Structures are given as structure tokens and as C-alpha cells.
Amino acid sequence: LVKAVIFDLDGVIVSTDEYHYRAWKHIADDESIYFDREYNDRLRGVSRKESLDIILKNANRSYTLREKEELLLRKNDLYRKYLEELSHKDILPYVVRTIKMLKENGIKIAIGSSSKNAKFILSKLGLDDTFDAIIDGTMIEKSKPDPEVFLSASNLLQVNPNECVVVEDAIAGVESAQQAGMQVIGVGHAVIGTNITYKVENLRNIAEIIQEITEN
Numbered sequence: 001l002v003k004a005v006i007f008d009l010d011g012v013i014v015s016t017d018e019y020h021y022r023a024w025k026h027i028a029d030d031e032s033i034y035f036d037r038e039y040n041d042r043l044r045g046v047s048r049k050e051s052l053d054i055i056l057k058n059a060n061r062s063y064t065l066r067e068k069e070e071l072l073l074r075k076n077d078l079y080r081k082y083l084e085e086l087s088h089k090d091i092l093p094y095v096v097r098t099i100k101m102l103k104e105n106g107i108k109i110a111i112g113s114s115s116k117n118a119k120f121i122l123s124k125l126g127l128d129d130t131f132d133a134i135i136d137g138t139m140i141e142k143s144k145p146d147p148e149v150f151l152s153a154s155n156l157l158q159v160n161p162n163e164c165v166v167v168e169d170a171i172a173g174v175e176s177a178q179q180a181g182m183q184v185i186g187v188g189h190a191v192i193g194t195n196i197t198y199k200v201e202n203l204r205n206i207a208e209i210i211q212e213i214t215e216n
């Protein structure tokens with residue numbers, strides 16, 4: 001039985017994944033560090049700090065703690081400038097319809113995100129009162145692929161992990177959900193190589209998939 005669906009935010013509800021890429025690309029170019037979209041896919045679902053550590057592996061020198069903190073601030077400033085422009089129109093296709101359908105069927109919905117900007121993004125999208133629970137990067141100790149974020153969400157919803165379905169665009173997020181003992185629906189190109197059963201391009205057929213999971 002499926003009692004709850006936990007959505008990742010960046011790359012599932014809204015294409016902020018593109019803004020993360022542009023902000024990191026800017027930083028990497030400034031520092032003359034190689035970075036491309038393929039690299040960026042490895043940062044999906046990963047915390048800001050850990051993302052920087054991954055990017056800096058390509059640098060030809062080491063960075064002090066202070067330098068790293070400065071880069072993190074710069075990245076977030078650039079990223080927040082993109083976020084300022086967000087509105088209801090930026091919600092990805094089929095998201096609103098999916099949320100409505102789940103609510104009509106008495107299925108609880110939550111956000112499970114590594115982002116510390118999650119609440120700001122949700123308010124920009126006009127989705128602040130939409131979800132039954134939100135767990136974001138400010139509320140967790142360990143970022144995806146650790147299962148903490150999804151376990152905390154199921155806990156807040158008071159639904160057993162095995163009755164939760166996670167919708168994710170990130171490899172780290174898929175691993176996190178699997179470790180939490182939840183079913184996963186993967187969205188987009190980054191999760192194509194993973195061993196999950198359900199992979200979709202967008203949320204169009206989520207209702208049918210949840211029906212199928214329920215019957216299995």
C-alpha cells in the first residue's frame with residue numbers, strides 16, 4: 001500500500017537543478033577548474049558543502065577552509081539571484097496535477113530535500129502550504145545518499161517507510177530512498193543508469209505507477 005509520496009524538490013518540482021549548474025559553473029570558471037553538465041549530475045541531491053568538495057577535486061591546488069567558505073557564499077549568492085525570478089509558472093509539468101490527484105486519493109505528500117533554500121523556493125512557487133511535511137537541508141545532519149532526509153519525512157508524516165514512495169532525479173537521492181526502505185520513481189536522465197524499476201521523463205504517468213506499486 002502507498003500511503004505517502006515524498007518528492008525531492010530541485011529537479012523534480014522545479015528546474016533549479018539548472019540554476020545550481022550555472023552558479024557552480026560560474027565559480028568553477030572563475031577558479032579555472034574544469035566543470036561540465038556531466039559533472040553537475042554527480043552533485044544532484046548532494047549538499048552545498050559536499051558539492052564544493054567534489055568540484056575542488058579537479059583543482060590543481062588545495063583550498064583553505066576560509067577560501068572554501070567564501071566560495072560557498074559566492075555560489076549561494078549567485079544561485080539566490082536566479083531564485084528571485086522564480087514564480088508559480090516555473091513548477092514543472094504535471095506536478096500540480098499529480099499533487100491534486102494524490103490529495104484526492106488521501107495519499108500524504110511531503111518534500112525531502114537537501115537544500116537549505118527549500119522553504120524559500122517553495123514560497124516563490126506558491127507551494128508553501130501544499131505539503132503535509134517538509135524536511136530540508138536545514139533539518140538534517142547527513143545529506144543524501146544518507147537516508148536521514150526521507151526517514152525524517154516519513155516519521156513526520158507518521159507513515160511507515162515501506163508505505164512511502166520517493167520521487168527523485170538524483171543518484172544520491174535514489175540511494176537515500178533505497179536505504180530508507182522506500183520505493184523510488186526516478187525522474188530524468190541522471191538516474192537512467194540506476195537499478196530502479198520505475199524511470200520516467202516527467203511526472204505524467206505517476207498515478208499509474210503508484211497504482212502499480214500498490215498492486216504489487
Ligand code: BG6
Binds near residue numbers: 009043118
Ligand atoms: C539539492 C540539489 O536539492 O540541494 C543540490 O540537488 C544542492 O544540487 C543541494 O547542492 C543543496 O542546496 P542548497 O540550496 O542548500 O545550496
Ligand code: MG
Binds near residue numbers: 009044
Ligand atoms: Mg533533485
